[in-house]
Amino acid sequence: MAAPLPLDQAQARLLALASPLTIERIPAGEALGRYLAEPLLARRTQPSADLSAMDGYALRAADLPGPWQIIGESAAGHPFGGTVGAGQAVRISTGALLPTGSDMVLLQEDTARDGTALALTGTPPQPHDRHIRRCGNDFAVGSELLPAGTPLGAAQIGLALAAGQRLVAVRRRPRLAVIDSGDELAPDPEACALHQVPASNAAMLAAMAAPYAHEVRCLGPVADDLAALTRALDSAGDADVIVTSGGASVGDHDLIQPALERWGAQIDFWKVAIKPGKPLLIARRGTQLVVGLPGNPVSSHVTAYLFLLPLLRALGGSAQPLPRPFMVPTSEALRAGGDRREFLRGWWDGAAVTTQINQDSGALAALARSNVLIERPPLAPATAEGTPVPVYLLENGGIA
Known part of the structure; x- marks a missing residue:
């Protein structure tokens, strides 16, 4: 059996399957x-012409120190139609066209006006065109x-x-179908027996994908039955991406792989060396891509963040579809890591990051109180308090 792929290799293989969709x-x-x-x-x-960056008077720098005669006004959207000559000034507003003949804007607070007479009372701008936005200054x-x-x-x-x-x-934005599977899933969270759990993953994944998808259809929950899972895959229709949650491991009731094979898909890879989320699966049938996520809700969320969302961004044309970490100091010492790349749920307060106490792959409350994932490389040594560590900002994640 092949060893789990390192994260970067798995992400690269997934994105290699993603051809950007058609242009509209x-x-x-x-x-x-x-x-x-x-x-x-x-x-x-x-700007398409020289504009004033301030309120004041447009005039000729050669006429300093004045006085001037005011001959009109240039306002935004209402340019002055004449030409500024020697000893003349035009009242001008921010964003208005600089009148022909003028090459300086004198701020109104540096002047005194008496009717049409204008006098200098302050300091002229240096350089003289300081308050002029030149044509093409932006682009x-x-x-x-x-x-x-x-x-x-x-x-x-x-x-x-x-x-x-x-x-x-x-x-074009991709069309997405979400299939959550498991005999233990209760469609109604208000009618959940002791042997059941509310079916929450599909809604969670749909919410994560919504900003990047044209449409998201939820097709479950589906029972742990090969025929039922195959029918669910068939019902995905023209979805560009199908994401499944649950059944991706190797237990007696984990039927996603055989259902995909019956449906006609080819498995590209299975298992990634990360925690949580090792039993991740990527498959393809024609132009349709399948992302098989673990059923534990935190594992499902983390693997969707690392794989599903980058895939949707790549299909939508993003030049940089993968999430990028930034470095934040820890507020606590971190224990040594295991042999898989680990993503701890944590809270970043703008200065430092703190891990959640409960890191179980089913701990949704801890995930919902997090706004970052803290990345720990394989075999990470114990880390002292205050050490910068890479973190990923969760989208719409966390409460104070």
């Missing part, structure tokens, strides 16, 4: 959470603003529109 063009304002399928190019120059027409694979958040959407792009090219 959608309104930029509807692209939150999507990934650019093509570089974002500027269709216009920003120029034709320039590449963002590379393909960039996630589109609020700032990126604003940039696309400012660049003159009403539509943006993004990858």
Whole structure:
């Protein structure tokens, strides 16, 4: 039997199976959470002309120290139509076009105005164009603003529109089917016998996947029955990704592997050297990918974080689909690690990270009180308090 794969090798093999989905063009304002399928190019120059960065008066620096005669006003959206000549000034607002002939904006607090007469009372700007936003200061027409694979958040959407792009090219979001299995699962959490547990994994996984999926369908819970599991796989229809929870190990009632084989899928790999989550399975049938997760809820969550979400991001066109750790000092000493890469649930308070007391793979309460996963490499030595360790920020995770 093959040894469990190291985490980085397993993630690389999974992502090698993921071809980004087809390109579609959608309104930029509807692209939150999507990934650019093509570089974002500027269709216009920003600013498209010299603008004032402050409220004040536009005039010629050569006419310092004044006085000046005010001949009009330039407001945002309402430019001054004339030309500023010797000894003349134009009242100007932030964001307004700099009038022709002027090359300086004098702040209003550095002036005194009497009708149309303007006098200098403060210090002129140094350099004289300090309060001018030059044409093209942000970007120029034709320039590449963002590379393909960039996630589109609020700032990126604003940039696309400012660049003159009403539509943006993004990858289609994947369709996901979630199948949780196990005779012990009770569909109704309010009607749960002693020998049962509420079926919570499917809803948890669906919530994790929702930001990256076009649609998520939950097809369980399914009994530990080969025919029932095969029917559930058949019912996934045109889902790009099928995620199963439970039944991925080797017990008498762990039937995901034989069900996948009956369904016509090929197992790419099984078992990863991580804790929790060793019995992870990746399979493929045609263009459909299957991520088989363990049934223990914490194991299911952690492996979904490390495998399912990166897969969905990659299919959606992300250039960097894997979660990236950052270093945080511990608030406590950490024990030596075992032979598998371990992910401890913890709380980061902005300064240091503390592990949850209960690290059992079924301890959902501890997981729900966590906002990070603390990574411990294989055979990690005991770690002293205050030592920086890699942590992964959980999405929507944790309560204070």
